[in-house]
Structure formats: C-alpha cells, structure tokens
Amino acid sequence: MTIRKLWVGLATAAALGLSACATTGADAPAVQVGGAPLLRTSYGPVVGSREGASGAVNVFRGVRYAASTEGRRFQRAADPQPWSQPLEATRFGSECPQIPSPDVPVFASWANTVGTSEDCLFLNVWTRGLGDGKKRPIMVWLHGGGYVTGSGSSNGYDGSRLAERGDVVVVTLNHRLNALGYSYLGGLTDDPKYADSGNLGSLDIVRALEWVRDHAEAIGGDPDNVTIFGESGGAAKVSTLMAMEGARGLFQRAIAQSGSMSLSGFTPRVGTPLAKDLMTTAGASSVEELAAMPIEDFIAAMMKSRSRGAFYRPVVDGRSLTRQPYAPDANPVSADIPLLVGTNNNEMRLQGGLGSPENFVLTWEQLPAKLKAFTGDADVDEVIAGMRAAHPDYDASDVFFQVATFRNYRGTALLQAERKSEQSAPVYMYRLDWKTPVEGGRLETPHALDIAFVFDNVARSTSYTGPETAETQRMADLMADAWIAFARTGNPNTPALPQWPTYDTRTRATMIFDLDPQMVQDPDGEERELLQRLLPEGRGL
The missing domain is CATH 3.40.50.1820 (Alpha/Beta hydrolase fold, catalytic domain)
Structure with a gap:
C-alpha cells in the first residue's frame, strides 16, 4: 500500500x-x-x-x-x-x-x-x-x-x-x-x-x-x-x-x-487546468458532455486524470x-468564532508508517532522502541536526515521523492558532499524546486516533485503540467532556483538566491529553522554532 x-x-x-x-x-x-x-x-x-x-x-x-x-x-x-x-x-x-x-x-x-x-x-x-x-x-x-x-x-x-x-x-x-x-x-x-x-x-x-x-x-x-x-x-x-x-x-x-x-x-489558475485535464481525459468536448456521462465512466476518468481523483x-x-x-x-x-485546534503527537506514523513500513526502521544514512518530500528547499542536514539536538533520544525513524507530522499537521495548526489569536475570539490549543497499543505500539499517537475519544466510542474503535479498558475510557472521558464544554460555552475547561488558558504566541499554552493531562507552555519549543524557521508553509504530500 x-x-x-x-x-x-x-x-x-x-x-x-x-x-x-x-x-x-x-x-x-x-x-x-x-x-x-x-x-x-x-x-x-x-x-x-x-x-x-x-x-x-x-x-x-x-x-x-x-x-x-x-x-x-x-x-x-x-x-x-x-x-x-x-x-x-x-x-x-x-x-x-x-x-x-x-x-x-x-x-x-x-x-x-x-x-x-x-x-x-x-x-x-x-x-x-x-x-x-x-x-x-x-x-x-x-x-x-x-x-x-x-x-x-x-x-x-x-x-x-x-x-x-x-x-x-x-x-x-x-x-x-x-x-x-x-x-x-x-x-x-x-x-x-x-x-x-x-x-x-x-x-x-x-x-x-x-x-x-x-x-x-x-x-x-x-x-x-x-x-x-x-x-x-x-x-x-x-x-x-x-x-x-x-x-x-x-x-x-x-x-x-x-x-x-x-x-x-x-x-482559478490551479483549478482551471485540473478541470480541463479531466475533460480531456474523459474524452468530453464540453462541460455539458462531462456532466452527462455515466458516473462509473466519470470516476474512471477522474482516476486517470492528473488529479488521480485525490487532488x-x-x-x-x-x-x-x-x-x-x-x-x-x-x-x-x-473573527468572533472561538476556535479549538490541535493535533496528535505522531500523526504521520499512520500514513508514513503503515503506508510504507520500511520507515519504521530507517537508518541515519537513509533519512535525508526520505525527508526531502517534506523539507522542500530546506537544508535537510540542518533539519536532521536540529532535530537530533532537540530530541537526543530519537532514532532516524522518530525524526522522520516527527518532521513529516510537523510539515503536514502540527505546523499548519500552529499557524492557524497564531493567526486566529490575533482576532477577538479565544483560541485553545491541544495535543493528544496517549499511545495506542495496536501494531505493537509502533504507531504511538497516529492520525485519527482522537476520533474514538472525542465521540466516546472506544468500544466501537478497538481495532485502533486496542481493547476497551479503564485507560481508553479515561481518554474518552477527558476529551469528550472538553469538546462538550466547548460546544456549550466556547471554553473547553472541565473539572478533570488543569486550567486551560487561551493560546497566544507569547505563552503558547497547550493542553496535552494523556492519562495525566497537563497544560504545557510551548511543548517541544526547540523543535517548533527549528521547523517553523526551516520548513515551507503547508503540506508535504
């Protein structure tokens, strides 16, 4: 895959x-x-x-x-x-x-x-x-x-x-x-x-x-x-x-x-060529013809087009x-809409791990080539050196997944929070750190794991969270109640959480969701400063 x-x-x-x-x-x-x-x-x-x-x-x-x-x-x-x-x-x-x-x-x-x-x-x-x-x-x-x-x-x-x-x-x-x-x-x-x-x-x-x-x-x-x-x-x-x-x-x-x-x-400069290419791939001479073709043929043409149906x-x-x-x-x-925004700690261990299992066992020699898809024109060696300094305990795979996670998820979440915090409505930032035991634990805190907890659906999510336990229910209790509180009042604070201040670029207050939740100012700040300085804005894939 x-x-x-x-x-x-x-x-x-x-x-x-x-x-x-x-x-x-x-x-x-x-x-x-x-x-x-x-x-x-x-x-x-x-x-x-x-x-x-x-x-x-x-x-x-x-x-x-x-x-x-x-x-x-x-x-x-x-x-x-x-x-x-x-x-x-x-x-x-x-x-x-x-x-x-x-x-x-x-x-x-x-x-x-x-x-x-x-x-x-x-x-x-x-x-x-x-x-x-x-x-x-x-x-x-x-x-x-x-x-x-x-x-x-x-x-x-x-x-x-x-x-x-x-x-x-x-x-x-x-x-x-x-x-x-x-x-x-x-x-x-x-x-x-x-x-x-x-x-x-x-x-x-x-x-x-x-x-x-x-x-x-x-x-x-x-x-x-x-x-x-x-x-x-x-x-x-x-x-x-x-x-x-x-x-x-x-x-x-x-x-x-x-x-x-x-x-x-x-x-429109990007959208028009994509639409034109789809029409050409489908063999349609007009928009009307493209609109009238059988849906099975339309999907087949979309998958063959430049977009591959995914862009x-x-x-x-x-x-x-x-x-x-x-x-x-x-x-x-x-401007007046409160925002709750955040990520999981190891998002790309799902797509970049299960999609390419070799990334779980990278060597330092393999890492530079692997990271190029995420670093753009940045100096890969500088990225790696900075990550090793920020996280001395990381191996090459850890560095790969965290840089990929920052490029595709954490970096844009931070930008959204920073820009939104300049408006009048409050912004709250979180990060999920609880690690799932599935796949031998190698996924840690991957993309989409939070869904099970936000919906309080751990019993419906055992293929991803592992067996329903007091720990998984604890995570559901913490996150579901915070989301409900935010929906009710625009403030996610609950009695089970430490005091959760709003986010700004001075303190960067972030709620870390784990069995023992913590409010941390600028978590992994050395990594954030490094990657915000070196990486391009936006996604790497």
Missing part, C-alpha cells in the same frame, strides 16, 4: 442502505409511530429509532437535506420533492461517489458496508429531545478523507454516546467530493448554472447547516449554539467554512482536529469563497 493510497483512504468507508429519508420542520411537533420517534419535517415525516445505553437517544439516519444531484451534476443542490407518508430513517443514506479506498486494518472497527450514488445529500441526527423546548448545543461533524473520500456514516462517528453523555445534538452529513464537488469550471464555460462548481461540496455543507438552523427546535437544539467540528479533511472543511460569507451565522464555534490544511485553497480543494472563485481562509491572516468573516 502506498502512502498516497493510504492518504486518500483515511476516512473510513461510510454506510449506505438506501433509506428514503428527509428533513425536519422547526415548527412541526414530534410524535411516535408504534413507539418509534417521528419528525414531521419541512418536506415530509420521517420515522427513526431509539438507541443509546438508556434507550433515550432519538436517532434519524439517512435524512435528506437536498434533492439528488443525479442529472444536475456540477450544479448547486436543490430542494427535494415533498412527500406525505412517513419514510424510514433507520439506515444511512448513500455516500457520495468517490475513488475506491483500500482497507486499512486499524480502521476495521469503523467500517460500514455502504454503496455510492449521486443521490447522496443526507444527514444523520442523534438527540435526547424532540421538540421539547430545550436548547441543547448542536455539534455538526464534518468527516475526514480530504475533499475526496469519506462520508458521515462511519461507526466511529456514531453520536449516541456523545448525545447521551452531554445532552447535545449530534449531526453528521455527506456532501459532494472530489471532481463532483470541487471542479472549477468557470474558465471552461460561462453557463451560470455551473458558476459555483468549484465549491459545491462546501456549499452542500452550508445547505446542511441551514437545515440544522431551520430544524433546531424540532430536534431539541439551539440554532444559536452550533459547533462545527471535524478531523483531518473535516477540520480543513471547518477552516474553509470559517471563510465563507454564506456560512456566517450558521455556527458559533469551531473545532479543527488534525487538519488545519486549508489555510489556503486553490485559485481537490475549495477554490477562491470570488463568489462563495472570496479570499483565502487563513492566508495571509485569519479571515475576518469568522
């Missing part, structure tokens, strides 16, 4: 089971059908299930928030046709078309067996209350997989325990991905129906957030207390939404976990995205 294949497959395959489902009307009363929860939605009624340890969590899966995009490829989402008879909302809706992802053994606990379809604009809701007048915090999760793979239906994202634990409303969702969601066609056609093609995936998320706002009362939530949170590509989407005028007012807090990559998106980002098109999210500074659109 190559690093690239593992990279694009990071989001666990989501779940399908085509249930025709719906949305929820804010002024519609919640009732029961045969003991099952029912919501009368804006488009029609849906019937869900009750789950959780107490059996008190109302769950609605496969809830339609927009019409099928089939026949409307590259166009903004439309309203679904209304219905009158209750539709079952107990199975996840189809995930959006994407390139195949390889099986990643540590993600086995999270996998669901679901198919893909262009009819994929569904969301899922977990809540303890339906139309009961309570104003619960709403936590809207944006899935990982970059902008190219994944869905909101992974077992790791099951919201039952989080909703039960914190009396919050949890929402996950699907949105268009890859060339279907982020092909900039403005340079290839002046047809106005394709004008927003470069940001359709993000606009789908905005539409889902509008659904949440309009149906907050029906699902027992507070439309004025919505937190968007996500990991990896999901965190990048959080950053993008923080720069979108159309998302203003739809969320009040933001959490970016291991994915501060969208400091900047593509420009897509939002586009600063002057419409839905008018400037970069965090470059050269934090976008003023979200």
Whole structure:
C-alpha cells in the first residue's frame, strides 16, 4: 500500500442502505409511530429509532437535506420533492461517489458496508429531545478523507454516546467530493448554472447547516449554539467554512482536529487546468458532455486524470469563497468564532508508517532522502541536526515521523492558532499524546486516533485503540467532556483538566491529553522554532 493510497483512504468507508429519508420542520411537533420517534419535517415525516445505553437517544439516519444531484451534476443542490407518508430513517443514506479506498486494518472497527450514488445529500441526527423546548448545543461533524473520500456514516462517528453523555445534538452529513464537488469550471464555460462548481461540496455543507438552523427546535437544539467540528479533511472543511460569507451565522464555534490544511485553497489558475485535464481525459468536448456521462465512466476518468481523483480543494472563485481562509491572516468573516485546534503527537506514523513500513526502521544514512518530500528547499542536514539536538533520544525513524507530522499537521495548526489569536475570539490549543497499543505500539499517537475519544466510542474503535479498558475510557472521558464544554460555552475547561488558558504566541499554552493531562507552555519549543524557521508553509504530500 502506498502512502498516497493510504492518504486518500483515511476516512473510513461510510454506510449506505438506501433509506428514503428527509428533513425536519422547526415548527412541526414530534410524535411516535408504534413507539418509534417521528419528525414531521419541512418536506415530509420521517420515522427513526431509539438507541443509546438508556434507550433515550432519538436517532434519524439517512435524512435528506437536498434533492439528488443525479442529472444536475456540477450544479448547486436543490430542494427535494415533498412527500406525505412517513419514510424510514433507520439506515444511512448513500455516500457520495468517490475513488475506491483500500482497507486499512486499524480502521476495521469503523467500517460500514455502504454503496455510492449521486443521490447522496443526507444527514444523520442523534438527540435526547424532540421538540421539547430545550436548547441543547448542536455539534455538526464534518468527516475526514480530504475533499475526496469519506462520508458521515462511519461507526466511529456514531453520536449516541456523545448525545447521551452531554445532552447535545449530534449531526453528521455527506456532501459532494472530489471532481463532483470541487471542479472549477468557470474558465471552461460561462453557463451560470455551473458558476459555483468549484465549491459545491462546501456549499452542500452550508445547505446542511441551514437545515440544522431551520430544524433546531424540532430536534431539541439551539440554532444559536452550533459547533462545527471535524478531523483531518473535516477540520480543513471547518477552516474553509470559517471563510465563507454564506456560512456566517450558521455556527458559533469551531473545532479543527488534525487538519488545519486549508489555510489556503486553490485559485482559478490551479483549478482551471485540473478541470480541463479531466475533460480531456474523459474524452468530453464540453462541460455539458462531462456532466452527462455515466458516473462509473466519470470516476474512471477522474482516476486517470492528473488529479488521480485525490487532488481537490475549495477554490477562491470570488463568489462563495472570496479570499483565502487563513492566508495571509485569519479571515475576518469568522473573527468572533472561538476556535479549538490541535493535533496528535505522531500523526504521520499512520500514513508514513503503515503506508510504507520500511520507515519504521530507517537508518541515519537513509533519512535525508526520505525527508526531502517534506523539507522542500530546506537544508535537510540542518533539519536532521536540529532535530537530533532537540530530541537526543530519537532514532532516524522518530525524526522522520516527527518532521513529516510537523510539515503536514502540527505546523499548519500552529499557524492557524497564531493567526486566529490575533482576532477577538479565544483560541485553545491541544495535543493528544496517549499511545495506542495496536501494531505493537509502533504507531504511538497516529492520525485519527482522537476520533474514538472525542465521540466516546472506544468500544466501537478497538481495532485502533486496542481493547476497551479503564485507560481508553479515561481518554474518552477527558476529551469528550472538553469538546462538550466547548460546544456549550466556547471554553473547553472541565473539572478533570488543569486550567486551560487561551493560546497566544507569547505563552503558547497547550493542553496535552494523556492519562495525566497537563497544560504545557510551548511543548517541544526547540523543535517548533527549528521547523517553523526551516520548513515551507503547508503540506508535504
């Protein structure tokens, strides 16, 4: 398995089971059908299930928030046709078309067996209350997989325990991905129906957030207390939404976990050649022809194109995205939005380790060549010497993984926190240090490990966290409660944690999540100063 294949497959395959489902009307009363929860939605009624340890969590899966995009490829989402008879909302809706992802053994606990379809604009809701007048915090999760793979239906994202634990409303969702969601066609056609093609995936998320706002009362939530949170590509989407005028007012807090990559998106200068190459590869003579080709042929062409189906980002098109999210500074659109941001300590031991196992046993002689993919024009020998001075106990593999982690994750998280801290809203920084025992312990604290703890889903995550133990539950207790506190108040402090100050460039206060959590000022500061000085800004892969 190559690093690239593992990279694009990071989001666990989501779940399908085509249930025709719906949305929820804010002024519609919640009732029961045969003991099952029912919501009368804006488009029609849906019937869900009750789950959780107490059996008190109302769950609605496969809830339609927009019409099928089939026949409307590259166009903004439309309203679904209304219905009158209750539709079952107990199975996840189809995930959006994407390139195949390889099986990643540590993600086995999270996998669901679901198919893909262009009819994929569904969301899922977990809540303890339906139309009961309570104003619960709403936590809207944006899935990982970059902008190219994944869905909101992974077992790791099951919201039952989080909703039960914190009396919050949890929402996950699907949105268009890859060339279907982020092909900039403005340079290839002046047809106005394709004008927003470069940001359709993000606009789908905005539409889902509008659904949440309009149906907050029906699902027992507070439309004025919505937190968007996500990991990896999901965190990048959080950053993008923080720069979108159309998302203003739809969320009040933001959490970016291991994915501060969208400091900047593509420009039309980058997006236009990618779209043109896709059209050429597909043998299409026009955008209309590309939009009409069978989806199987479209995906095949996308995988053969220069993008390989894996090189897509939002586009600063002057419409839905008018400037970069965090470059050269934090976008003023979200100046009043508190941000919780951080990473895992050894992120790249997943992609750079499981994807290329030889990296676990590097020699010092092999290290310079391996690091070139991450150091750009920097002096590799200076990077290595500086890392050895900062971490005398590191071997060559340790240096490789930490430099790669800094380049792809930690460095951009620091930049995001630094730039955001110049605005009025508070910023809180964290790092997860707890080490998983799986794979003989060689992964340490890898990418995506935090998901199990944030959702309090260690029992659903044993392939990644190891057996459910008091230790794994301790980590879930610490992180889930901090995330719930932040969603409720904009401050992640809890009685179980040391005092957690806001982040600034003077103290660089960082909460280290481990069995014994600690608040540390500028952790690994010597490494940070070295790599911020030498490495290029942004990702290395």
